[in-house]
Amino acid sequence: MVKTMLVTGADRGVGLALTAQWLQDGSRVFAGQYADSAGLQELQKEYGEQLSVFPLDVASETSVKQAFEWVESRTDRLDVLINNAAILGEIGNTIHDELQYEEMLSVFNVNALGSLRMSQTFTPLLLQSDSKLIANISSEAGSIADCWRDAWYAYCMSKAAVNMQSKLIHNGLKPQGGRVLVIHPGWVQTHMQGKLDEAAELTPKQSAAGITKVIHSAIGREASAMECEYVDYEGRKLKW
Ligand SMILES: NC(=O)c1ccc[n+]([C@@H]2O[C@H](COP(=O)([O-])OP(=O)(O)OC[C@H]3O[C@@H](n4cnc5c(N)ncnc54)[C@H](OP(=O)(O)O)[C@@H]3O)[C@@H](O)[C@H]2O)c1
Helix, strand or coil: CCEEEEEECCCCCHHHHHHHHHHHHHCEEEECCCCCCCHHHHHHHHHHEEEEEECCCCCCCCHHHHHHHHHHCCCCCCCCCEEECCCCCCCCCCCCCCCCHHHHHHHHHHHHHHHHHHHHHHHHHHHHCCCCCEECCCCHHHCCCCCCCCCCHHHHHHHHHHHHHHHHHHHHHHCCCCCCEEECCCCCCCCCCCCCCCCCEECCHHHHHHHHHHHHHHHHHHHHHHCEEEECCCEEEEEC
């Protein structure tokens, strides 16, 4: 049984649903909160000390370091780190339009560097656990092999960087028994596009349930035999 996990961007959407799912399964959850979250407040009332909520801006080195000190003072190990926090940025402009480079840097800082900051900072706690697993919530949009869009520059490029980063970290942690999974959560009804995406196929709860199964199935396998895998919420392989 996974005892302790940490999830970023837990305010709402997939992150909040993952928090609820892992609490329900009996794990101790550290939930990184970026803004006010009624959802996390409700879970706190229900689960009490099983849930530890802390402020976290993955775009800030200072915030990530402070979060590490706070978490480290409450647990001596972390079985699973789920890097879920991300932003979308502008998605309409093509190579023929004006591209917003400053905003792209912000998206890259949150999505790609944010998960790297978290993984590197929390590695000491992860390596104290049996599972030693990082799950990076990426996207099908990060696949270079299957790229079909002609826009979404910031998001797609940042998720492709998350994919590469995941392989690098996996290679770096493998000798110590660590592993990294890259997971596409499906098309989920969240507010990532600024309003609820009602057309999406999955509820956050359905996506979180699938992601959780994929992670548990990986934990059940021998770490030394595992490659860094890029899969969806049902465990189906995606092309890099
Ligand atoms: N929804 C989909 O169809 C879909 C598809 C493929 C991949 N994904 C991926 O799934 C993950 C979850 O997305 P979602 O759909 O659940 O979107 P979401 O509801 O917008 O959730 C993203 C979370 O990250 C938080 N966040 C934003 N900036 C942050 C920062 N600097 N530091 C820490 N947290 C920050 C957000 O906080 P605020 O709410 O306060 O801004 C929010 O709680 C993301 O990695 C996304 O790329 C989603």
